[in-house]
Amino acid sequence: EPEVTQTPSHQVTQMGQEVILRCVPISNHLYFYWYRQILGQKVEFLVSFYNNEISEKSEIFDDQFSVERPDGSNFTLKIRSTKLEDSAMYFCASRNGEAFFGQGTRLTVV
């Protein structure tokens, strides 16, 4: 069964460093998403991507964040100059109708 895959599963980084979180969406899906979930809190929308460009972004998704689709399969989230409060689970999702989530990357900023 097709699934969304994310790498790495865990990432520890020092404050101020840049991280790139990677996602491979389900191959025939057209909509891609990134979400963040801080421990114990709700799943928060960051950005949606359609037709090779950002279609919507939240107020969380400021200049610190960027997304790319560098080739036909990968979808990346870059976080520049990480802060302690960026520590969270980051989920990628893709859909045409039904939306499926990857297993997430646990980012810890120290």
Add this chain to the structure above:
Amino acid sequence: GQNIDQPTEMTATEGAIVQINCTYQTSGFNGLFWYQQHAGEAPTFLSYNVLDGLEEKGRFSSFLSRSKGYSYLLLKELQMKDSASYLCAVIRDDKIIFGKGTRLHILP
């Protein structure tokens, strides 16, 4: 607004039936999902409603009323493994927005 409202916690007994309600603001609505999430794990897809009515899938069913901005998830024959958070999520324009989730406790 983005409000999606669902109860914070519910408790039910193994073998019973539980209904988890979700209300949302209807502007820009394009569909509704229910997900299950165990602690520390990713949301797992349960159901997708676009049109009014009931969608049944095994022990789980989901209902949608677009005019009322209302959905529910019905879980039958509850099992201990159903103890989890249940997330209501609305497609609004090009976003999928989540409620805060309902933590369901199952008692033996």
